[in-house]
Amino acid sequence: MNQALEWIMLFFGGLIFAYMLVVIVAYSLMFLFAFLELKKQRRLDRRELDERFVDAFYSKPVSILVPAYNEEAGVVASIHSLLNLDYPQTELLVIDDGSKDGTAALVIGRFDMVPAEKPMLPQLQTKPVKEVYRSRIHPNLWLIRKENGGKGDALNVGINFARYPYFCTIDGDSILDTRSLLRVMKPIMTSNGKVVAAGGNVRIVNGLTVDYGAVDDVRLSGRALVVMQVVEYLRAFLMGRIALSKFNMVLIISGAFSVFSKKFAIAAGGYNTTTIGEDMEMVVKIQRFLKEQKLDNRVEFVPDPVCWTEAPQSLSILRRQRRRWHQGLLESLWAHRRMTFNPKYGTVGMISFPYFWLVECFGPVIELGGYIYVILAFFMGGIYYEYAVLLMLLFILYGTVFSIGSVLLESWSLNAFPKRRDVLRMMALSFTEVVWYKPLTLVWRIEGLIRSMFRISSWGEMERVGATTKGASK
Amino acid sequence: MDHSVEHAPRELLGSGQVGYVFDLLKANVVRSRRTMAFVLIGFEGEFEAGETEDQICARLVKSVRMTDAVFSAALPGECGLLMPQSGKEEAAAFLRRFSKELRSAGTTEIRAAVLEVQHPGLSFEQSLDLARGGLVEAAASGETVAFVDAGLGRRTETVKVSVLDPDPLFREALSMSIGSLRVPSVELDVRTFGDGLDLLESGWTASWHPHLVILNDVLPKQNGLDVLHALRQMPNEQKFTVLMMTRRNSEEDMIYAYESGTDEYLVKPFNLRLFEAQVKRLLARLWS
């Protein structure tokens, strides 16, 4: 009995250590790449390029799509920030996805809108469109009302109505800096169209003063829960996106702010209207399409254009968000599971997919196992006591050290939070992360994991086939 | 001439009424910033075709526009005319037409003095005296029309100027550039704003002063089109003259800006001297 227990403890201990080591090595490498990249660009005066591309002659026009479902609270500020973008040619399509609140009435009233006609090319199947409105103040602002069909469906409607070759998706509650669109378009413009999708950096807006869609003063929120999320976003951005982008292995660019080539988005089958994480699904589909057609186009992540988004302030909403994210992640990975370790898909299949499966998808299970292990080991005492200590140290290394490192690196290179107090507060909270925030999110993510396992098993064959054939179709 | 209103009673104003009408029209001059011409006509020598002075005045009443007022001056051989919203050029053109009409009717020759009323301090009696002096001058030099200057000029007027641009250095530069302009009888009160919202919330737009708004199309919160829309919705929107600056060089944008009520459109980067010339012209256009 004791012997067996010892073996079990040893086995799981070994498993958890091995996992931790893999993750720590991976993170260290990504951190290093991020550091080198940021060190190179740190002092660059980005305004120079901005000004060059502001000139209408060289820039490519962009259709901005804002799907809105019950966004009464944030949509007007969001539209203001998009109207004030420093970009030569845009059109702004707000897609009201059958909201039940006064979203449409508010937008129509606020921007003096009247019914209008807008040419559309029905390239993607969508729920029916009800009405189209156009603003009398801003001629490039449109509102499209349609029957409820989810975010993916709303975006597909937007693609059908979009007039320009590139489209940018923004969440109805997000805000852009005036130069953000210009900067996220930069890789697309300078790459001769080789870059077919690009995503920007998402930051948390809570605690900042926002007025008519402009961020007035960057200050850190007073809430520990929000600050923790700020640190989490920073870390995700430094220790994932930058390095993955360097090697064209990006699988996630946030749907809150991304740009796609319309041609490629349509070729990849448009947005999936049944999965939960339609934004990740889109990127995976595009990557898959590119590899299957043997194209050398790229998906890029751009560190400096910023999109500000509202983060959940309460535990219950945060829980729901994380559950959904994890469901979306697993469903996308599952739908395209054939890409895993498939040399046909290059680095995306050989590195990104395994990494996402292991670290992003099933990592929480192992990590939570680690937590349980530590507690058990403490109670069992003796030799396990040392196990527990060792594991705790690794947790600290992996959680706290990387978090503080990220805060420092960000502060050194981009300086999003200029106040010293804010930096210190983020670092102080990083110390406590291991004890409360981390286990909480782990539990939520596992919840999402379990849920989507049930969902996937209830999907039936048809749904999955649909997703794969769409991805592969020309 | 509008025939539908021609049968409205039109008479010669007597010396009792004319002072009142003069003051009324003068108040409008100040408010609408359009000068009024004060014309005094004198008749030369004898009335050949037997027409009386009253008959000529009556002929004058028929010839003038509906908006003009004819009055009989106290002295014989004189007839007066108030032409609101007209400068001396318009008055002179009218006088040429009128004297031709008299000549073809075979009646008397006329001489006239024209005075532009701009300054609110100029009274009816002063104007009349000045015009009489003009008539004497005209007679001496043999000209038909003499122009008289009241010497008061226009009352110095404050014009508000708002400069809106997100770039603080540039908006200060524009403000200094406008500050260096010298426009007669205009005093400029320049303020700069970094955003449309600042201007609209400042209360700076509330007074009756003529207001020149120089704004960039892209602004962080309320952009140029928002501000333009808000200004044009205000009850006394005519007081705003709007000059829109932009980096976008597309015809579509330009047409739309004009349709929304922009008076001038400047594409950045522009020449500072061209800008100054344009501002000067916009300011000069305030009076006509």
Add this chain to the structure above:
Amino acid sequence: MIGLPVGWVLGGVAFLLGLLLLLTVYLFIARAAEEKRARRASAYLERHAAAWFRHLRGFEPAGNELAPQDRAEVSAVEEVFRSYLNNLAGEGMQNRIREFSNRHLAGFYRKKLKSRNWSDRLNALYRIHDFGIDALAEDCRALARREVSQEERFQLLLIDLAFRPDGFVDRNIRLNGNISEVENKELLFRMPEAVFDEAASRLDELEKDTQYALVDVLGMKQDLARLPFLEKLLGSTDQELRIRALRAVDALGIRTPDGILRRAVDSPVWQERFIAARMIRRLPESEALRYAEKLAGDESWLVREELRGLGPALERRQLEKEAALG
């Protein structure tokens, strides 16, 4: 057995945390210095903004007090120049900025050009081009002979074009292959007339991408005198070049010559018919309808969509014809 790793890991974690602490201290010191520089820069601007206006507007020469004393003040002067150059045009102003920069800033940028930091070098190249610091032309040529990044390469081309337009095409005709379309367009757009003419006359020698960019730029320039040149390109064997030339003709905004239009309407390539459909809308209605009839049943949705504005008139004409026949 595991006593050793615990000690090691403990040491490792402690070491890393200590390192982070040191880095934090360093960061805060660096930031304090940066803030101090920012304050110095804004104090400089406060003091001298009015004098800069008077100088750049041409009212007075630049006084000695305007010369920047340190890095902070250099960045303040940069801000002034950038702001003026971005928003204002005028040869006098540009010359004054060039003169001042050559005298007071060239040394600073010469050092930056030799920096090992990519951002620093690129920033210096931006400024040299923007401010027209021709005193550093030779230093830039020296840099161009070395291995440099894509961004620097392009910026060096811009500088070469600005300071030595004569022979630019000759020197760089083979280089243009590895710069992007946008960059190609920018170079072509910035070329003085004579240089551009030379590039156009040697179109065959240019890389494909550059050829396309050149035709696009012709359309943007809306120079009617180039119509014969574009017409010649319409007979090219390169289909992409033909489409772009047709688009450039359309961009001229004139009534398209009948020969060109007729050929475009009958073209087997849908892009050409699409542009033709757009051109038709500039014709008087009766003529437009003649062409529109041919395109009305086009297989391409975009072509038909482009003609939609003419729809009712087209139908009316159809009916009239039928009535006449019947």
